[in-house]
Amino acid sequence: MGQTLGDVLGFAAGVAISPLPIVAIILILATPRGRLNGSLFTIGWLVGLSALGAVMLAIGGPAGSAAGKQPATWVGGLKIGLGVLLVLFAVRQWRRRPADASQAQLPKWMAAIDRFTPVKTLGLGLALSAANLKNAPLTIAAGATISASGLPLGQQVGSLAVFVVIGSLGLLVPLAVFLLMGERARRTLGNWKDWAVRHNTAVMAVLFFVLGLKLFGDGIGILTS
Structure with missing residues (x-):
């Protein structure tokens, strides 16, 4: 189980470092x-990651994602495809980055976030975790890695739980700061928000590129082993 956790921690860190969801929860708070x-936003996020990962575990078992002690060929193909997708996203993000980071702007939907109902906020958490162009490929890759590990089901579920918790630290930390510090947390969270807004595009581009190359290399390694 230790090796499997090591394999998915990089994916979890990539999910956790998601500037826009961090900005969103700070605005919501x-x-x-x-x-x-x-x-509710954090719960939606946790449910989204857990559900997408669980779907991959459910698919991976019947599909024979572990052939003996080696991942199945289709797992390698999946990782190569996800890796290429992330690298393409990296190029797109890098080309769209503002020349002056201080001119970076938030998505228009964030301007209405103070009017979101609890149900809409819960749905936003679900969408940003499970339907995000960065998080979804990384969560799928983590689920495929876990299902291909050959671990017993209980340990696979435990590995997925660790992935979800680590991948949610970007939201859990601001939420904990707010709940523990109350009004005193506003300045700290505001500084975090400003940094995330300014550097969102560059951070995403670098993450896409690094994690895309990792996935591509993992896939090549599976297919050639």
Whole structure:
């Protein structure tokens, strides 16, 4: 199980370092219903990652993702495809980065975040975790890696749980700071938000590129082993 955790921790870190979800939860926490909506947003995020990972575990078992002690060929093909996809996203993000980081802008939907209902906030957490162009490929890759490990089901579920917790630290930390410090946390969270907004595009481009190359290399290694 230790080796499997080591294999997926990089993917989990990539999910955790997601500037836009971090900005979103900080904005949500600054609203009048920040405590409730912030908690619901985080729950939606956790459920989204868990559900997508669980789907991959369910698919990987019947599909024979582990052939003996080696990952099946289709797992290698999947990782190569996801790796290429992330590298293409990296190029796209890098070309779209603003020349002046101080001119970076938030998505338009974030301007209405203070008017989101609890249900909509929960759905936003689900969408940003399971349907995000970076998080979804990384979660699929983590699920495929776990299912291809040949571990007993209980240990696979445990590995997925660790992935979800590590991948959620980007939200859990701001939420914990807010719940523990209350109003005193606003300045700290505001500084985090400003940094994330300025560097979102560059951070995403670098993450896409590094993790895409890792996935591509892993896939090549599986196919040639």
